[in-house]
Amino acid sequence: MVNGGVIVVDGGTEGDATHLRDVIMSKGGHVNAWFIPHPHNDHAGALVQLITDGALMQGMAIDAVYYNIADQNFYNTYEPERAAFVQQFRNTMALLGAAAHTTHRNDFYQIDVNYNFFKQSNIYITFFNFYIFHFYIH
Secondary structure, eight states: OOTTOEEEEOOOOGGGHHHHHHHHHHTTSEESEEEESSOOHHHHHHHHHHHHOHHHHTTOEEOOEEEOOOOHHHHHHHOHHHHHHHHHHHHHHHHHGGGEEEOOTTOOOOOOOEEEEEEEOOTTTOSOOEEEEEEEOO
16 A cells, blocks of 8 residues: 555445545545445445446545455345345445455454544434545555
8 A cells, every 4th residue: 555545444324425535535536445344334335325326436546345245145034124235235346346355254454554543424414424544654
């Protein structure tokens, strides 16, 4: 990763997409890594919206998305209210091709950085927050 890079953790709901894009663009428009801990709408909705809405992605670049996901049958059986979104998330990750990385139990990602932490929240859009790490490598 490069000096001044950006890491996004979560991202919020679909309603957060425009605000999140504005924040990312204010940091240069380039996301080095995006981490989604699990594919629920409150964590991945904004990412799905950004990727599937070409207008929102204009001027943005995402190098890699790291995510963890169970078999679709798990969501169909145990979280049927989320199954459709999970399938949409899978389809969206397929659009990313090599930039999409499925994580597994005990995977470890070391990022040796000093960073400024920006917590962005817009309570008029959503009750959920997203986090952007803007880092500087020494």
